[in-house]
Structures are given as structure tokens and as C-alpha cells.
Amino acid sequence: xxxxxxxxxxxxxxxxRDPGAVVQRFGEEDLVMLLRWRDVRAAARDHxxxxxxQRGRVPTPPEHDIRPFRQLPIETNxxxxxxxxxIVLPFFRRPVNPDIIPEFQDVLRSHMQRLLDGGDxxxxxxxxxxxxxAALAVLLDTDRDIARVWQGWGLxxxxxxxxxxxxKAARFLTFIDEMLDRGQSDxxxxxFAALHEAQxxxxxxxxxxxxxxxxxxxxxxxxxxxxxISGTLAHLAAHPDDLRRLRGAPSLIPLAVEELFRVLxxxxxxxxxxxxxxxxxxLHIAPDARAGLCWAAANRDPQVFDNPLExxxxxxxxxxxAFGACTxxxxxxxxxxxxxxxxxxxxxxxxxxxxxxxxxxxxxPFGTPYLYDSLTLRLTRIEDP
Numbered sequence: 001x002x003x004x005x006x007x008x009x010x011x012x013x014x015x016x017r018d019p020g021a022v023v024q025r026f027g028e029e030d031l032v033m034l035l036r037w038r039d040v041r042a043a044a045r046d047h048x049x050x051x052x053x054q055r056g057r058v059p060t061p062p063e064h065d066i067r068p069f070r071q072l073p074i075e076t077n078x079x080x081x082x083x084x085x086x087i088v089l090p091f092f093r094r095p096v097n098p099d100i101i102p103e104f105q106d107v108l109r110s111h112m113q114r115l116l117d118g119g120d121x122x123x124x125x126x127x128x129x130x131x132x133x134a135a136l137a138v139l140l141d142t143d144r145d146i147a148r149v150w151q152g153w154g155l156x157x158x159x160x161x162x163x164x165x166x167x168k169a170a171r172f173l174t175f176i177d178e179m180l181d182r183g184q185s186d187x188x189x190x191x192f193a194a195l196h197e198a199q200x201x202x203x204x205x206x207x208x209x210x211x212x213x214x215x216x217x218x219x220x221x222x223x224x225x226x227x228x229i230s231g232t233l234a235h236l237a238a239h240p241d242d243l244r245r246l247r248g249a250p251s252l253i254p255l256a257v258e259e260l261f262r263v264l265x266x267x268x269x270x271x272x273x274x275x276x277x278x279x280x281x282x283l284h285i286a287p288d289a290r291a292g293l294c295w296a297a298a299n300r301d302p303q304v305f306d307n308p309l310e311x312x313x314x315x316x317x318x319x320x321x322a323f324g325a326c327t328x329x330x331x332x333x334x335x336x337x338x339x340x341x342x343x344x345x346x347x348x349x350x351x352x353x354x355x356x357x358x359x360x361x362x363x364x365p366f367g368t369p370y371l372y373d374s375l376t377l378r379l380t381r382i383e384d385p
Contacts, residue, residue, distance in 0.1 A: 008263050008309050009367040012297045019281025024292070024365060027061050027163070032278075032285045033269060033292035037301035037321065039280075040293045043272065044325040047077040050272035050291060052328065057290060058271050063158065066169035069208035071216040078327050087198045087205075088213055088331065091140055091191050095334040100138070104335065107134045108342040115379050116350055120357045122376045128229035129155065131339065132222060139335050140217060141190030142179075149175070150218070155226055155373075157219045176214045180207070191217060221332035224266035225339065231264045231370035232340055233377060235311065236347065237354040238370075242313050247348040256313035257340045262320035263311050265296035266336075268366040270324065295321045296366040353380040 015022035016035040023030050034040050043050045053076050056064025063071075070076065073084035094100045111131050115121050133150040137143070150157075158169050183192030195210045205213075236243045246252055269292045278285040285291050299320045300308040323330040330336075357376040364371050 008300065008311070008369045010297075010300045010309060011365070011367045012294070012300075016297060016301065019283060021280040021283050023283060029062075029290070031060070031271070031290055031292045032280060032283050033294040033297065034280065035294055035297040035301075037298040037304045037319075040295065040298040040321060041325045043291070043293055044321075044328060047327075049274060049276065049278060050293070051077060051275055052272060053077045053080070054273045057273050060269060060271055060292065061159075061162075061164050062271070062290075063164060063169075066158070066164055066166055067173065067211075067215065069212045069215070071220070072209060072212035073331075074216055074220070074328060075212075081327055083200060084213070085331070087195070087200070088191065088217060091194075091217075092331040092334065094139055094141065095338040101338065103138045104135055104338050105342045107131060107138060108339060109346060110134075112343075112346050112350075115377075116381055118378070118381065120376050120378050122374055123233055124155070124226065124230045124372055124375050127233075128226040131229060132225045135225075135335060135339055136218070136221075139332075140192075142192060143189065146179075153222075156223045172215075172219070173211065176211055176218070180210055180214065221330070221336065225332070225336050227266045227368075227371060228261065228264055228336060228340060229343060230372060230375055231266075232260050232343060233347075233354065234356075234359075234370040234372070234375060235260060235263075237356050237377060239311070240353060242311075243347070243351070243354065245313065246344060250345065250348055252314055253341055253344045253348070255316055255318070256344060257337060258318045258320065259311060259313055259315045260340065261322040261336070262299045262305070262315075262318060264370060265299050265320075265322050265366070265368060267322070267324070267330070268296040268364070268368055269294045270328075294366065295324065296368060300367075350381055351379050352382045354378070355380070 012022060012035045020036045020039055021032050021034050023032055034043055052058060055070045055075060056062050058075050073081050076084055095104055108131060111127060121127060130151050133147040137147040157172050159165055179192040183189035184196050187193050195205055198205055246256060271290045271292055274285045274289060274291050277287040302308055323333040355378045357378055359372055360374045362371045362373050
């Protein structure tokens with residue numbers, strides 16, 4: 001069968017050209033989204049005009065009504081941001097530690113076996129979700145069995161049908177408190193233990209500060225990495241020439257991963273609050289209203305990316321903003337890159353072809369390709385007849 005959205009689409013061509021932004025409805029909120037690569041990056045640097053330190057107002061939909069604390073470090077501005085980031089950075093640097101990289105690769109390989117057994121596999125919930133959950137346990141250096149609990153949360157820890165789910169949010173916070181309680185007496189609980197020893201400006205962390213750091217660590221890269229994994233497999237199914245090319249030239253894998261992140265833009269947009277208001281051509285953002293930094297639209301800006309709707313697995317240079325930009329570049333980027341590079345390495349080593357058995361696409365207001373509620377594939381091993 002053919003895949004829906006085999007190629008990226010760009011719903012913002014005209015608006016990016018003039019005025020460079022668009023008003024889009026999200027729930028009950030009209031949001032002005034910045035669309036140009038240079039404007040999005042400039043806004044990411046301008047913390048006075050585009051404020052991050054607003055509880056619950058960075059994500060879309062907003063979460064100020066489901067948690068009484070800020071997600072840390074994302075809901076802060078410099079210089080405070082660097083202080084919070086330093087607390088969790090040792091864990092998020094684990095994917096670049098040569099001694100620990102094999103642990104992440106083993107996670108991927110152990111779950112790859114089911115794909116390689118030759119049967120039909122639903123790859124969103126039955127492959128990408130367990131890979132993300134298990135890799136997160138390695139990242140946070142905590143009890144590996146907890147990954148099964150995280151897997152049971154589904155594709156998003158806080159949302160159902162694209163809307164914030166208060167029941168899920170309450171369950172999520174209860175889990176965080178349980179893990180922090182265990183971490184207080186068990187030094188093998190990784191991040192959950194380390195936060196009890198951490199300090200901010202010379203003092204111990206409050207419980208809400210610990211919660212804020214855990215909340216982002218657990219929820220921040222969940223659905224985005226799941227989409228990146230399943231979207232990568234979908235692309236290779238839709239474009240077997242790219243699979244053959246990578247098999248013949250595995251050295252292209254790092255470039256292919258960056259291009260797939262550019263095209264998939266798993267985190268399509270992030271919110272910022274404009275304390276003093278802002279103007280984009282004729283579009284007005286009222287004081288204390290939110291703007292959207294649309295990474296997905298910036299990643300299709302023809303002023304930066306030649307023929308941006310073409311997926312080129314050897315594109316270079318590739319200054320995409322799929323992981324955000326400037327101070328708030330995603331802490332989880334090293335793990336996401338490692339998982340996708342490891343996935344492609346296993347695919348080109350073992351897989352001759354990928355067939356789509358069924359797909360349930362999910363609509364995206366950003367033109368995001370390969371976004372599925374379910375995607376069932378059949379992989380043919382190279383040694384198979």
C-alpha cells in the first residue's frame with residue numbers, strides 16, 4: 001500500500017513569505033506562529049521578548065492547569081537556565097559516553113529482533129514505544145524494570161487525543177513522587193536519587209523543583225522520539241532506494257539521521273510568552289500572550305534549505321532546528337541521535353526490504369510526514385529468500 005504523506009508538505013509557503021508568521025487555532029487559543037528560520041532562531045535567543053519562564057506555557061496545549069510547578073530547566077531563562085541544566089546534564093550526557101553507548105545500542109538490538117523475525121509488527125506502540133521507554137531508563141540510570149511502567153502510559157504521558165488529560169497528569173505526578181521517595185533511600189535510582197543530593201545556588205532542592213526536573217526528563221522526549229523512530233521506518237518503506245543507498249554507503253547514516261530529524265521535526269512547535277507584546281508585519285501578539293516558535297516551518301525555509309520538501313539523506317550542511325535552538329536546545333538530542341543512528345545501522349546490516357501492511361495516519365497542522373497512530377510493517381531479512 002502507499003503511505004499517506006510520502007513527502008513532506010508545507011502549509012506555510014505563502015505565510016512564510018509574507019508576513020513571516022501565521023495565526024493558527026490551538027484549542028481555545030489563537031497563536032501567532034513564527035515561520036522563518038532566521039526569525040525563529042532570533043526569538044529563541046531573545047528571552048526578554050520571548051519569555052520561557054512561565055509555568056506551563058511552553059508546551060502546546062499549555063499545562064499550567066495540571067501542574068503547580070515549572071518544568072526545569074525548559075521553563076526558565078538565562079542565567080538561571082544554565083544552573084538547572086547543570087544538575088541533570090550528567091545524565092543527558094550518558095549517550096556520548098563511550099562506556100555507556102553500548103547500553104543504548106543493546107536496547108535497540110534487543111527490540112530489533114522482533115522486527116527481524118519476519119512477521120507483521122505494529123511499530124509505533126510495539127517497537128518505538130518500548131525502545132523509547134527502555135532507552136530512557138538507561139539515560140536516567142535507574143531501575144530498568146520501570147520501563148515497563150512507562151510503556152503502559154501509551155504514546156504520550158499527559159495527553160489523550162491531542163488534549164491534556166487531567167487523569168493522566170495526576171497519575172504521572174503520583175509516579176514521580178513515588179520514584180523520588182524511592183530515590184531518597186536507594187542510591188541506585190539514578191536521577192531520582194541524585195536530585196536529593198543536588199543543590200541550587202548552595203541550597204537543597206525543594207520537592208517541587210525535583211518534580212519539575214523529573215517531569216521534563218520523563219515527558220519531554222517521549223512522543224517525539226517515538227515519532228522519529230516510526231517515521232524513519234516509514235520513510236525507508238516508502239523510499240527503498242534510500243535503504244539501498246545506505247546499505248551501500250553506511251557512512252551516510254549520520255547525515256541521513258540529521259535529514260530525517262529535519263523533515264520529521266518531531267517537536268513541531270514550542271511556546272513563548274511575549275511580556276510586552278510583539279508585531280510581525282500586520283500580526284499583533286498582545287502583551288502576556290503566547291507566540292509559537294514553529295521549528296517544523298523553519299526546517300522547510302527555502303532561504304536556508306535548497307528544495308526543502310525533498311528528503312536528501314546526504315544533505316550537508318543541514319542547520320535544522322529540530323532540537324530547538326540556542327540556550328534551549330533539547331537536552332535529549334544526544335540520545336535521540338544515538339538511537340536513530342543505531343536503528344539505521346541495524347536496518348542496513350540486516351534488512352533487504354520493508355513492506356507496509358497497514359497504516360493509520362494522524363493529521364498534523366504542521367504538514368509533518370510519517371505521523372501515525374499505528375503503522376504495521378513487515379521486514380525482509382537480507383538472508384531471507
